[in-house]
Every structure is written in structure tokens, then in C-alpha cells.
Amino acid sequence: MSQIQVAQSKLETLKKEALEKIQAAPSSQALYQVKVEYWGKSGHVTEIMKEMAALPKEDKPGFGKLVNEVKQALEEAYVKAEDGLKVKEIEARMQSEELDLTLPGVPRAVGSEHPVSSVTNEIVAILGRLGYSLRQGPLIESDFYNFEALNIPKNHPARDMQDTFFVDQTHVLRTHTSPIQVHVYQSEKPPLRLIGTGAVFRCDSDISHLPHFHQIEGICVDEKVSMADLKGTISFFVKEFFGASLAVRFRPSFFPFTEPSAEVDCQCPICKGNGCSLCKQSGWIEIGGCGLVNPKVFEQSNIDTSKWQGFAFGFGIERMAIIKYGITDIRLFPENDLRFLGQFVTGGAL
Numbered sequence: 001m002s003q004i005q006v007a008q009s010k011l012e013t014l015k016k017e018a019l020e021k022i023q024a025a026p027s028s029q030a031l032y033q034v035k036v037e038y039w040g041k042s043g044h045v046t047e048i049m050k051e052m053a054a055l056p057k058e059d060k061p062g063f064g065k066l067v068n069e070v071k072q073a074l075e076e077a078y079v080k081a082e083d084g085l086k087v088k089e090i091e092a093r094m095q096s097e098e099l100d101l102t103l104p105g106v107p108r109a110v111g112s113e114h115p116v117s118s119v120t121n122e123i124v125a126i127l128g129r130l131g132y133s134l135r136q137g138p139l140i141e142s143d144f145y146n147f148e149a150l151n152i153p154k155n156h157p158a159r160d161m162q163d164t165f166f167v168d169q170t171h172v173l174r175t176h177t178s179p180i181q182v183h184v185y186q187s188e189k190p191p192l193r194l195i196g197t198g199a200v201f202r203c204d205s206d207i208s209h210l211p212h213f214h215q216i217e218g219i220c221v222d223e224k225v226s227m228a229d230l231k232g233t234i235s236f237f238v239k240e241f242f243g244a245s246l247a248v249r250f251r252p253s254f255f256p257f258t259e260p261s262a263e264v265d266c267q268c269p270i271c272k273g274n275g276c277s278l279c280k281q282s283g284w285i286e287i288g289g290c291g292l293v294n295p296k297v298f299e300q301s302n303i304d305t306s307k308w309q310g311f312a313f314g315f316g317i318e319r320m321a322i323i324k325y326g327i328t329d330i331r332l333f334p335e336n337d338l339r340f341l342g343q344f345v346t347g348g349a350l
Contacts, residue, residue, distance in 0.1 A: 145179040173201035185301035217314035230311040258291025288315035
């Protein structure tokens with residue numbers, strides 16, 4: 001026999017052997033091993049290609065063509081066998097693996113609103129029933145909106161670097177939500193009932209203060225507004241938020257943007273006025289400030305003070321949450337500790 005006949009005979013023998021092993025492969029893994037053995041990188045069919053170098057020049061093209069035909073035939077047989085084995089393996093798996101629908105389900109973690117968001121939404125909902133609508137404003141305010149328009153002159157202590165984060169000489173991270181009312185005064189006409197809320201920033205951090213916290217305030221502007229209206233609004237809110245049995249009291253105070261001004265206290269909702277660690281045994285907790293809008297604030301926004309009057313009140317949202325839920329440390333709010341947040345989930349734990 002000539003060299004080309006010997007090489008062709010070997011090739012046909014390898015093809016027959018490979019096809020038989022492909023048909024007999026019991027699994028996908030065994031089938032893949034046949035592929036590696038015969039036409040893989042170092043397989044028998046691949047190795048026989050090396051014999052081409054010893055063939056006469058005129059026999060090489062025909063032998064190369066024959067090798068490619070054998071490889072193609074083996075690939076086609078391999079794909080067909082692989083598809084059949086996959087179907088059999090899936091059927092066997094379905095027979096061996098059963099799903100017991102009577103088993104209890106896997107418990108899933110249940111999330112909830114952050115207490116700050118929850119308290120904010122509750123306050124907005126309560127005041128919304130009195131006709132107040134929500135407004136928001138920028139976190140970075142100019143000196144005018146954060147201070148001057150609210151009757152806080154340039155020498156006021158609130159401008160001190162120890163209290164305020166200055167972005168540059170004329171802009172600050174807002175220290176309160178009160179600039180929102182100035183924006184509203186300049187863009188809307190009285191009568192007004194609005195709620196301003198959002199994050200505020202001050203250089204302060206301890207067990208009861210954060211450098212980044214949240215406030216909410218209410219503003220009412222109308223032709224006839226008095227302290228009686230203010231006290232009635234706040235008393236209604238406190239009873240709706242903390243409980244109808246709690247008393248409210250007002251203490252004289254001072255704020256540049258209200259005159260007269262007052263601090264608002266409510267009976268401790270934890271001890272009901274009997275005295276506890278949260279209220280420092282006094283039975284009362286300060287919840288915010290309020291007052292009639294200072295005419296100078298209206299004048300800065302060209303509101304006619306001979307016709308319009310108004311009142312304003314504001315609360316720290318984290319403080320309201322602390323009082324409502326008896327939380328001992330304000331620094332727990334921004335930490336996102338699931339052990340803390342899980343206490344506020346309705347119907348389950350995080």
C-alpha cells in the first residue's frame with residue numbers, strides 16, 4: 001500500500017471508532033471526553049495530520065480534504081448525541097428531584113420606611129388635613145435666603161463658623177428650612193398654607209445633635225392671623241401625632257424671624273407627664289419653636305404687612321421620632337444598623 005492509502009485507512013478506522021464511542025457515551029461528560037480523545041488539540045485525528053508532511057506533494061490536498069470531512073462528520077454526530085443526552089439527563093433529574101409543595105416557604109427579609117421618612121410623612125399627612133401643602137427648596141442657599149431675608153443680620157451668632165457650613169463667602173449649606181418660605185413669598189401670592197421640609201446642616205454632633213438632620217415647618221399667611229390660631233394649630237397637631245391625652249404648653253422665647261416667639265412643649269408621651277429619663281424627670285419635652293411672622297420678613301419679600309399676617313412653627317424630625325419612639329441616641333438614625341431599623345418594620349423584622 002502507498003503512503004496515502006495507509007494514512008487514509010488509519011483515518012477511516014479512527015472515524016469508525018469515534019462514531020461508535022459517540023453513540024455509546026452514557027453521559028454528556030463521557031461524550032466530551034470522546035471529543036477530546038479524537039479531535040481535540042492532541043486527539044488521534046489531529047495527530048494524524050502530522051503524517052501529511054511525509055506524503056507526496058500531489059497527495060496532500062486530497063488527504064487534507066479527507067481529514068476535514070472526517071472532523072465535520074464527527075462534529076455533527078457529537079452535536080446530535082449531545083442534544084439527546086441533555087434531554088435524557090433533564091428527564092432523569094425531573095424523576096429524581098421532587099418538589100414538596102407542602103414544605104414551609106423560605107422567610108424573606110421585610111423592609112420598611114426609615115423612621116425619619118415615616119415621621120415626615122405622618123406630619124405632612126396631619127397638616128395636610130388642615131389645608132397645608134408641601135414645598136421644598138435647595139440645600140445650598142445664598143446668604144440672603146438663609147439669613148438676611150429672615151431678619152438675621154450679618155453680626156448674628158447663627159453666621160458663626162462654629163454653627164454654619166459655608167460653601168463660599170456668599171453661600172451656605174442651609175441651617176434651617178425657613179428659606180423655603182422666602183422662596184414661596186417671592187413666587188406665590190397670599191393667602192398661603194405651606195409645609196417646608198428637608199435636610200439641614202449645622203456644625204454640631206453629640207448624643208442629641210447631628211451635623212446633618214431634618215426639619216419640617218408650617219407657615220400660614222392670611223388677612224387675620226393671631227397667636228390663638230397658632231396655638232390651636234399646634235395643639236391639634238401634637239394631639240394627632242402623640243396622642244389626644246397629652247397637654248401642650250407655650251413658653252416665651254426669641255427668634256429673629258418671628259415676633260412674638262414661643263417654645264412649644266408637650267407632655268412626655270412615654271411617661272405621660274409622670275417623669276422619666278427621656279424627659280429628664282420633668283414630665284415635659286420641648287418639641288420646637290413658633291411665633292407670628294416678623295413683619296420685617298414680609299417686607300423683604302414685598303408683602304403688604306398692613307393687610308397680611310402670618311404664623312410659623314418648626315420641628316426637628318429626628319427629635320419628633322425620638323420622642324414618639326423613645327429613642328435614646330440621635331446618632332442611631334444615620335447609621336443604617338439593621339438591628340435598629342428592624343424595630344420599625346410592620347409585621348416582621350429585617
